[in-house]
Amino acid sequence: MDLLVQARWVQSTSELRSCLDPKLDNCTQCRGHSKNKPTCGNPISRASRSQIAHVLQDIIKSGSILSAAKHLQQLASLVLCKRWHQTQVAEKVAEWTTCLRSFLEVKPSPTKKKADTEKPSSATTSCLSKQPERRAIRILKIPQPITKTEEASGSAKPIKEEHDEKDVRLDSLAAYKKPIPHSGAETKPRIHYFEPYQRPKTAGRINNDIVEKLTAPFNVRERKAADKGDGYIYGYKLPRDHHERGGGSCRMIKIGYTNNPQRRMREWGVQCSYEPQVNFTIRSAYYVKIEEIIHLQLHNERRKERCSVCYRQHHEFFEIDTSRAEAVVRMWTRWAQLQPFDDDGRLSKYWSLKLADLDMEDPDCWERFLCEKVKQGGKSFLIKRRVEALRFAC
8 A cells, every 4th residue: 555645734724625516515305326317316314413513523533534434434334325325435535535635736656756646537526626735744555445336226216304213115125134253252342331321310300300291282292192092112232242331231221103113123233233131022003102101210321422323313211120121111111001191182181180189209109009909808809990091981
């Protein structure tokens, strides 16, 4: 591999955008190419758009093409739609690397005299601008671009909007293959850096948040899910070779919702390059709203992390025992079977009156709200709330 001389580096985001792609200034559409047009045109998610400016700053701070390689890969992943064109990440990185080399007038080592008089090709002339030369010189090795992979089929109808928790067509996802370690070699553990999702809250504040959610009408996403029918609340843990910072095994459990558990686990496997270890999958009515209520109750155990593979911020992990997580999920999903909401998503009159009996400072008040035991004839019976609700209605 040839040694290259780099005499300067980009100094501002405007300079970097003019070199890589001027449309990075306000990038709202996928920068991948399809068979019939130069750019895909599919919208990229709001989460991806919000990270572009930070990655551009990281590239400027890196100081060299070699150090910027990983940031260029991250940037390419952000500006390419997740549905069709993630296969073009390596191609986009190679294209940008070429533009940077031409912009910086990176040349082979002076031992080759011909290179001193070479002019940049016409394809990259637009990336050039006059910059004051600096005396500091670095000898760099430019990483070889990865071989271009085959573009995903463009025959399917493009999506209208992209979301972080969307449903993806199965035929648009590559099959997840569990990595096979080399014989005689130990698999290097993958380290995760979890941190609290937000500041801790008191029991009273958490309970008030739950009441507000229970009494609020459906939002657009909850309405759409409720109209389609039941879904699922799932919980999974990371593989055993995934560790937390400090060396301990990862005890986090992810709690989310889906209308197709098998597909959702496959999506996580492809997106984050691991095989989810599913602990429970529980059917639920109003599953989008119920999932958010569960997250509110477990607020103080909630954690977040920026994924080292997909570069997204995952914020649905909980530092909690699997048994407790499943118990909380089952408690709320069984209650949801009693159809406690009206057509607009508000609590029925019966359940609204029950809220008045709650001790809002009691962290266990929801167990008594959803089900209670009474003694009759020396035996304990679980009173079904559906029966009480029917009597109240009469």
